[in-house]
Amino acid sequence: MTQHPRPDERRSPNPGPKAAARNRAALIAAAREIYAEAGLNAPLSAIARRAGVGQGVLYRHFPDRAAVAAAVLEENVRQVEQAAAAEGATFEDALGVLSWHLTESSAFISLLHADEADRRSGTSATHAYARALSERVERALRDRLPPGHRLAAADDLTLAVAMVSGAVIGPTHEERTARVLAAWRLLGVEVGPVRPFEG
Known part of the structure; x- marks a missing residue:
């Protein structure tokens, strides 16, 4: 039974x-x-x-390890895009989300410097994916850039993000956040709250 x-x-x-x-x-x-x-x-x-x-x-x-890193980078970029596309979002809001990701992810910083790495190494195929993600970040931010903003000139936005990302150092999240805000302040750029996108 x-x-x-x-x-x-x-x-x-x-x-x-x-x-x-x-x-x-x-x-x-x-x-x-x-x-x-x-x-x-x-x-x-x-x-x-x-x-x-x-x-x-x-x-x-x-x-493999590369697939994990790619997934993290994709998620970082997706959150910046969502923050920029959210109803009522401002350029400052999108910069706040970008800045949070800069403080949280050394891989994200490497992504934003992909073009420079390509130039030095001569292996553009190696970084094609990273370049594509970097371009998505720039497009998302540029879509929210107010007319006449100090970063509106051709390469100024990309250069400013690269400069700020280079300043993000420190052993704690608090120190890295202080550095990212100080870097934006030195560039004369207002930034919204440094936090992840919560859509």
Whole structure:
């Protein structure tokens, strides 16, 4: 005779795609934190632990280290784009979100310097993806740039972002935030609250 489990013994239904999406989001958030603390060479096992998943789950979403970094960068860029596109958003708001990402992600700073790295290394194919993301950041910011703004000239916005990103140093988030705000202030540019986009 087959025994059927009692209702209180049944396994919960498999959450399926919902769990996969949650795990992926948790891995990206964990990677951003780990990279901010330990740099891009941090062990992938640390990212999985921080996200609360096993390494097998990490590798199901991201086959290698480069894929994890690319996902973090894509998420950073997407948040800047969303901040710039949000209803009622200002240029200052978008700069605040960009500045938060600068303080949180050394990989994001590298992305914004992709063109310079290309010029030095002579391997433009290596950085094509990074350049494309960098251009998306510039387009998002330029869409909110008020007419006549001090950064409206051809390359001034790109140069200002590169200059500010170069100033973002310090062992704590507070120190990096103070530096990013001081850099914008020296350039005479107003910045909204330095925080992630919460759409």
